[in-house]
Amino acid sequence: MRTVIFRTVAPYLTALMVLFSIFVLLRGHNEPGGGFIGGLIAASALAIFGIACGVASVRRAIVFHPMSIAGFGLLLGAVSALPSLFKKQPFMTSQWLEFKFFDVNVALSTPLFFDIGVYLVVVGAISSIALALEERESD
Template identity: 50%
Template structure:
C-alpha cells in the first residue's frame, strides 16, 4: 500500500465521510424509494475499502475501532429480532409492525422494517469488510 499517490490518500480521506453519510441516506430512504439496507451496506463498505486501499489494514482497523465480524453478528441479530414482534401480536412471521411516538410535538415512526434494514446494512458491511480485510492481510 506504500505505492499509492497523494491524490488517492487525500481522496480517500475526503470521500470516506461523504460515502458513509450517503449510505445512511440510502438506508433511511429505502422504505419508500429505491435504496435500503443492501445497497446502503455496499456503499458504506465501499467507503471503508477505498480507505483500506489507500492507507492499509492497520490504519483502517484504527478508524473502524471494531472487528467487522462483530458488525456481521449484530446485523444477523437485528434481522432475526425484527421478525418476532409480529409473532407476539399473533400476525404472520415478518409482518411489519409500526410504533408512533410523539416527541415534543414531532411524530416519530419506528418499524420492524427499519430494524430489518439496519440489520441487513450491518450484515453486508460486516461481510464485505471481513472478506476484504482478510484478503488484504493475507497478501501483506
C-alpha cells in the same frame, strides 16, 4: 497506489460515501435503496480507505471486528421479526411505533430495523473479505 493525493482525499471520500450509504439505507422499501445497497456503498468506502491508508487504519476506524458487526446485524434482523409473533400475527408482519419527540412525530418500524440489520450484515461481511484480501496483498 498510495499517492499523496489519494491518501489525502480518501478520508473525506470515505466520510461522504458512508453518509450517502446511510441516506440510501433510510430510503427504505418504497423507493430504490435499503439495507443491501447502503451496506455495499459503506463497505466500498471502507475498502477505499483501506487501500489508501492501510488495513490497520480501517480496523481502528471501525472499532469492532467486521464479523462482529455482521453478527450483530444478523441478530437485529432476526429480532425485528419477533414483535409480530408476540401479537399473534403472521411472521415478519410490519409493526409500527409512533411517538412525539420535541413536537415531531417519529415513526419507527420493524422493516427499518430489519434494513439496518441487513446493512450491518453486508458491511461486516464485505468489509471482512476486503480487509482480508488487502492484508494478504500487503504481505
